[in-house]
Structures are given as structure tokens and as C-alpha cells.
Amino acid sequence: MTKLLKYLKKSGVAILTILILLALQATTELSLPTYTSNIVNVGIQQSGIENAVIDVIRESEMDKLTTFMDDNDKDKVLDSYKLINKDSLKADEFDDYKEKYPAIEDEALYVLNTEDKDRLEELNEILAKPMLIVYNIENSSDNTELKDAMMSQMMGNQQQMQADANSGQPQINPGAQQQAQANMNPMAQFMDKDGNFDVFAYLNAIPKESKEEMLSELDEKFVDLPEAMLDQGAISFVKEEYKEIGIDVDALQMNYIFIAGLKMLGITVISMICAISVGFLASRVGARVSKNLRAMIFEKVMNFSKKEINEFSTASLITRSTNDIQQIQQVIIMMLRMVFLAPFMAVGGIIKALNTNVSMSWIIALGVICVFMIVIVMFTVVMPRFKILQDLVDRLNLVTREILTGLGVIRAFSNEEFEENRFDKANKDLTKVNMFVNRIMSCMMPAMMLIMNLISILIVWVGAKNVDLGNMQVGDMMAFIQYTMQIVMSFLMISMIAVMVPRAAVSANRIDEVLTTDISIKEADKVEKFDDDKKGLVEFKNVSFKYPDADEEILHDISFTAKPGQTTAFIGSTGSGKSTLINLIPRFYDVTEGQILVDGVDIKNAPIHDLRDRIGYVPQKGILFSGTIESNIKYGNKDASDELVETSARVAQATEFIDTKEDKYQTPISQGGTNVSGGQKQRLSIARAIAKEPEIYIFDDSFSALDFKTDANLRKALKQETGDATVLIVAQRISTILHAEQIVVLDEGNVVGIGNHEELLKNCEVYKEIALSQLSKEELENE
Numbered sequence: 001m002t003k004l005l006k007y008l009k010k011s012g013v014a015i016l017t018i019l020i021l022l023a024l025q026a027t028t029e030l031s032l033p034t035y036t037s038n039i040v041n042v043g044i045q046q047s048g049i050e051n052a053v054i055d056v057i058r059e060s061e062m063d064k065l066t067t068f069m070d071d072n073d074k075d076k077v078l079d080s081y082k083l084i085n086k087d088s089l090k091a092d093e094f095d096d097y098k099e100k101y102p103a104i105e106d107e108a109l110y111v112l113n114t115e116d117k118d119r120l121e122e123l124n125e126i127l128a129k130p131m132l133i134v135y136n137i138e139n140s141s142d143n144t145e146l147k148d149a150m151m152s153q154m155m156g157n158q159q160q161m162q163a164d165a166n167s168g169q170p171q172i173n174p175g176a177q178q179q180a181q182a183n184m185n186p187m188a189q190f191m192d193k194d195g196n197f198d199v200f201a202y203l204n205a206i207p208k209e210s211k212e213e214m215l216s217e218l219d220e221k222f223v224d225l226p227e228a229m230l231d232q233g234a235i236s237f238v239k240e241e242y243k244e245i246g247i248d249v250d251a252l253q254m255n256y257i258f259i260a261g262l263k264m265l266g267i268t269v270i271s272m273i274c275a276i277s278v279g280f281l282a283s284r285v286g287a288r289v290s291k292n293l294r295a296m297i298f299e300k301v302m303n304f305s306k307k308e309i310n311e312f313s314t315a316s317l318i319t320r321s322t323n324d325i326q327q328i329q330q331v332i333i334m335m336l337r338m339v340f341l342a343p344f345m346a347v348g349g350i351i352k353a354l355n356t357n358v359s360m361s362w363i364i365a366l367g368v369i370c371v372f373m374i375v376i377v378m379f380t381v382v383m384p385r386f387k388i389l390q391d392l393v394d395r396l397n398l399v400t401r402e403i404l405t406g407l408g409v410i411r412a413f414s415n416e417e418f419e420e421n422r423f424d425k426a427n428k429d430l431t432k433v434n435m436f437v438n439r440i441m442s443c444m445m446p447a448m449m450l451i452m453n454l455i456s457i458l459i460v461w462v463g464a465k466n467v468d469l470g471n472m473q474v475g476d477m478m479a480f481i482q483y484t485m486q487i488v489m490s491f492l493m494i495s496m497i498a499v500m501v502p503r504a505a506v507s508a509n510r511i512d513e514v515l516t517t518d519i520s521i522k523e524a525d526k527v528e529k530f531d532d533d534k535k536g537l538v539e540f541k542n543v544s545f546k547y548p549d550a551d552e553e554i555l556h557d558i559s560f561t562a563k564p565g566q567t568t569a570f571i572g573s574t575g576s577g578k579s580t581l582i583n584l585i586p587r588f589y590d591v592t593e594g595q596i597l598v599d600g601v602d603i604k605n606a607p608i609h610d611l612r613d614r615i616g617y618v619p620q621k622g623i624l625f626s627g628t629i630e631s632n633i634k635y636g637n638k639d640a641s642d643e644l645v646e647t648s649a650r651v652a653q654a655t656e657f658i659d660t661k662e663d664k665y666q667t668p669i670s671q672g673g674t675n676v677s678g679g680q681k682q683r684l685s686i687a688r689a690i691a692k693e694p695e696i697y698i699f700d701d702s703f704s705a706l707d708f709k710t711d712a713n714l715r716k717a718l719k720q721e722t723g724d725a726t727v728l729i730v731a732q733r734i735s736t737i738l739h740a741e742q743i744v745v746l747d748e749g750n751v752v753g754i755g756n757h758e759e760l761l762k763n764c765e766v767y768k769e770i771a772l773s774q775l776s777k778e779e780l781e782n783e
Helices: 004-045 059-067 071-079 091-100 117-139 144-167 176-184 199-205 208-220 227-245 249-302 306-312 314-339 341-356 358-405 407-412 416-469 474-515 578-583 608-613 629-636 642-651 678-691 708-722 757-763 765-774 777-782
Strands: 056-058 081-084 109-112 538-545 555-562 567-572 593-598 615-618 696-700 726-730 742-747 750-755
Touching: 004 249, 004 314, 004 341, 004 474, 056 059, 056 227, 059 071, 059 109, 059 117, 059 199, 071 081, 071 117, 117 227, 227 249, 249 314, 249 474, 306 314, 314 341, 314 358, 314 474, 341 358, 341 474, 358 407, 358 416, 358 474, 407 416, 416 474, 538 578, 555 578, 555 593, 555 742, 555 750, 567 578, 567 765, 578 696, 578 726, 608 615, 615 678, 629 642, 629 678, 642 678, 642 708, 678 696, 678 708, 742 757, 742 765, 750 757, 750 765, 757 765
Parallel strands: 567 726, 567 742, 615 696, 696 726
Antiparallel strands: 056 109, 081 109, 538 555, 538 593, 742 750
């Protein structure tokens, strides 16, 4: 698989763009749970008030808050607020403030005058505890604990004063009479007009040391108080203060929720745009790699000799060029869309989740471990089946291709049932493995969903306890659930790709096998130019040949010369090596020993394209391509004139059926030439070779589908048309080669005779036997 990743280099810019977009997408998606948490915590529970830093507060309430601060904190707070009242403002300024804060008409207000984030964070820490204390004092009917603490302090002061009086030392308070009255009723002097105990009056009246001691006792009550409860108490104070000042808290809440919702909507739109862009770019990259691989495979296969074609089989090469490349394309797209996104989401989600609540991080680890366990099981079970699956696809394609190609023969022998069973077996084998793989794969998503749901339940169960204890808020728990799901989904995405990669890896290896296959027919590093003085001359010098992986040679020590302007024919019994011999000339195979020279140059040292460009080849089985009659005749010479096309068709005896067609030379030819007969197909193949106007014609038993009359007329016209060209004919019929200047007789791969017809009848027993098996003695004598 890594070998094929080098083909992604051409898409480097697109991949870099995808990474940037994925980072942006991950950032936006990871920010959404935070906004959800804020809507619940701040928007709903805190009425849109984010923290204890109050924007505006009455002077009397600020005095109460500063009562519970040390001098340093008090100075920091007062430095961050500006005191305003009716007298300190101009008329128009006062009207503006009055519209916003109606309470300013009755009392001076402190207004926040800083936006520094560090200072605001510091103020939040300073104000939270005093706000909670003041809020509890003001909203508790009894204030029992505070009253008890203060009464205890007062009694201590009373005892101290009594001891001082007895010892003759000065008392704490200089007004003896007032102190005596206070001693009789210690609470009286700290009662408000309604008869309630004024805690703040008491705290401001007692000595500094006593006050600090009492505040120390109060601080001890907040030591173990969770931060969430401290913040909630402070927010409650701020909310009540805003109401007293005349600020519409409901409008503040709705405004916060509305703005947060708009931000979430904007973030979602950005995430959607990123996802669409990534999908588009990933599809383009995948399609481009797929296109390049197909082109490379096609170019490679076009350079294959018959040896390589036979090694892979046509069906397998088709599968590798289609199904295997499709697997690669899908994995590339999935990798670019998911695998690259998953690390961003996983790492970001873990950081966000830990910032939300560290104590529940073990739940994330548990979820990830469960996901990996499922993936490992699936890997172990499914991965070995992928190689089998691709081989079975090859097998099915092979069987299908054989049946469709040989459909006529199958029907002729009434073997439909046998072939149906053969196809059914290949189909069932593929289906069986495919079903197994798909069943295992289909279990993956339900298993993952089960894990995610169980994790959600576990988070709610653990989170509910933390909420009850005040260690976290409901919104934080909701955010933690979302972050955990994002983390688990990230690992799920990686797992899905991990399951797809093995199958793609099999496909990649199969493609790599084609691309890295060593081609047996190679062009020489230093090519030689053809000798124009020997144009059309073909020489075999002690040529021997055996097929790859064969044990015995097919041709043995073949030597002859075919001259321009002459016809050299090859005849022999079936399997004697006639077609093999002429297939060596265009280098469909390379000789095992010896040399073949064309135009005075060893064909191994000649440019392959130039060599084949000099040859007009007509195969044993006529092959046509989809198009028209004209396009098939022009196949070897795109620039052939209409006159040359008509001349080639006339020489090939094809005009007799072309002229009967309504569209003449524009008559469509279906794929493989299935809409013309075998004889018509063969004549069009011969016309195609003639239209190329080569210097060497090779006819590999190309007249076998023609009747004797057409055969004779064609050979006569061909003799006139070929002129100085070299003509090589493989034939089974003596009548086809009677007038050839040179006949080469083959028997079991050996040359047993070379000469013309008359010479061979006298000197070659094998030729004589073939001739007598086809013609009578009288016919031979007349010829």
C-alpha cells in the first residue's frame, strides 16, 4: 500500500488544503459542545450572567462585599470600579445611566471600568466568596450559624471588657454608659429599624482583630465548598443585584442565549463548508489517482508480451484495472475525509474533555479500549478473507468472459446447464465469502453504537453524582458526553478505515504486481537504424524458440530468407510451429536462440514501434473494433485517403458485401465485429493491413474462412497490389500457396523443406503428403 502512496505526490497542494480545512472543521466541531454547555450553565441556570464580575453594583452592596475582603483585595476591587451618582454626572449622562440603571436616582453606583482579561479573572476570584456570604446573609431569615458565631464573639468581647473594668484598665469602648447599656443587651445596638440583627453593622463595629477572627471562622466553612456551588452563589447575588438596580435579567438571559445560538449556527455553517470542500477535494484526489493508475496499468499492459498476458490472464487484468483501482480510490477518499480528521478530533476532544472534568477521564480510556478490542477481533477474522475475495472476483470474471465469448459453441453442444453450474459455483463461492465479510462488517456499527450508548449512560451516572455534590454543572456533563462521543467516533473512523485498508492493500499489491512486472520484450538501450538498401528483407538465422516455462523447444534451428517482391509461404501439419514462427517477427515473443533480421537489423536491436510500423499483420482470427467499416480499415493508417480505403477493400474482396450496405463504408461495426460474418471479418482485417501500405505483409492463415474463388481472386489482386513488399503467408491449403516463390515446410518445429511447389513435390516427402491429401495427382499435374 505504501508503494502506491507515492502517486499522491502529484496532489500535494490539494492534500495540504484538505489538512488545513480538516483542522478548521475539527476546531469548529470541538467548540460546539462548549457553547452547548454555556447555554445550559450560563444561559439557563445563570440567566446569562457569566461570572461574579458584576458590571454595576450599588454603593451599599459594594460596602457589604468589601466587609469580607482584606485591604489588598478591597483596593483591587475598588480600583476596577468607578463610583457615579447624580452629582458627579452631567444631566445628559445622568439620563443615559438612569435609562440603563434606574436605581442611580436613589443611590450611588459602582460601574466596572476595566476590560483586561487577567484583571477580570482576578476580580472573579476575589468577588465570588464575598458575594456568596452576602447573598446567604441577605436571603436567610435566621442567619443562625452567622448569628451564633457573632454572639460568641460578642460574649468574648463582653468578658474582656469586664476583666478590664475589674483590673482598672481602660475599657474597649470609651463611652462607659453606652457600653453598659450594650452589655445589658449586646444585640440592641446592631438591630435595624425592623428589629432584625444587622450583621454588617456588627462587623463594622467590632475591633479589627475580632473581625479577622470571625472572618477566619467563616472562611473555614467554605474550604470544602465545590467551586461550582461557589460560582452559583455568586451568580445568584449578581442576579438579585441587577434586579434591584433595574436591569431586565430576562432580557439579559434571552440575549445571551440568542447570541450563543447565532454563534453555534455560524460555526456549524463553517464546519459544513469545510466538510463539503474536503469531500470535493478528496473525491478529486481519489479520482485523479485512480485515473493515473488506470493509465499506468493500461500503458504497462500495452507493452506486455503474450508471456505476461498469459501470466496474469485477461480477466485478472480487467479486474485489476477496474475493481482493484476502485478499492484504492474509495480508501484514499475515506482516508482524506476521515483518517486525517480523526487525529484532530481525538486529540482536541481529549484536551477539551480533560478541561471539562479530569475525574471522569477514565471513561474515555474505557471507551477507546473497547473500540480497539472490537477492531482487533474483526481484523483477525476478516483480513485473511480479502485476498480470497479478490481472487474469487477474478475467477468469476474469467468464467463470465469464457461463457459470453463461447456462447455459440456452448449452445451448439447443448452445454448450457454445465456452464450455468460452472458460473453458479463461481458466483456462490464469491457470494459466500462476501456474505461472511459483510456480516462481520455489519456487526461493527451496532457494536460501536452499543459502546457509545453504554459510555453515555456511564457518564450520566457518574456525572449526576458530581452534579449532586456540586463538583460540576449540568452543562459541563452534557459537554463531556459530547466530547467523549467525538473521541470515540474519531477512533471509530480510524477503525473503519483500518478494516477497509487490508482489502485495499490486497488490491494495491495486485496493482503493484502489474506495474512492477518485468517486461520480457524490451527495447534495446542503443537501437540500430534499419538499412534502406535491404528494405523488406527478412532473415532467420538458426532460430530456436520455446515458450516461457516450457520444457521443450517449439522451433529448432530455423534458417531462411524472405526477399522483397516475393511471397514466402509456410505450411505444415497442425502444431508444427507455423504461427509461432511468424509471431516472432513482430516480437510478440523473443527467440530463445539465433537471430531474426529485418532490413538488415536484428529485431532485438531495432525500435519496437518502427519494427511493427513496417509490418502489416493479419491474425489467424479476424479482430475488428467498434466503429465503422472505414475506421477499421484506417486503423493502421489514420491518414489513408478514401481512394486507398476503397482500393484496400477491393483487393481484399470486401467491396462485394460493403456495397450492399446502406451506409457503405460508414456502416457501424459492433464490438468484436459480431454483426459481420467470419469471412467478412477476415476480409476487412486483410483490407486493414493493405491500407497500412507496409513493406512486410504477414498473413497468419488469414484465408481459411474464404471460399476457393474468393481466395484465388484475393491472392491475384494481392500480388498486383503488394508490388515490392515481402509477403509471408501461413496456410493450411496447398491451393493458397501454389504460386509462392518460396515455400517453407515445417514438421514438429523443424524445417524439412524449402523451395517452390514443383521442387518440394520432388524433394520433400512431408509436402508431398500434404499436397496429395488435399489434391489429386491430376490436379497437382494441372497446377
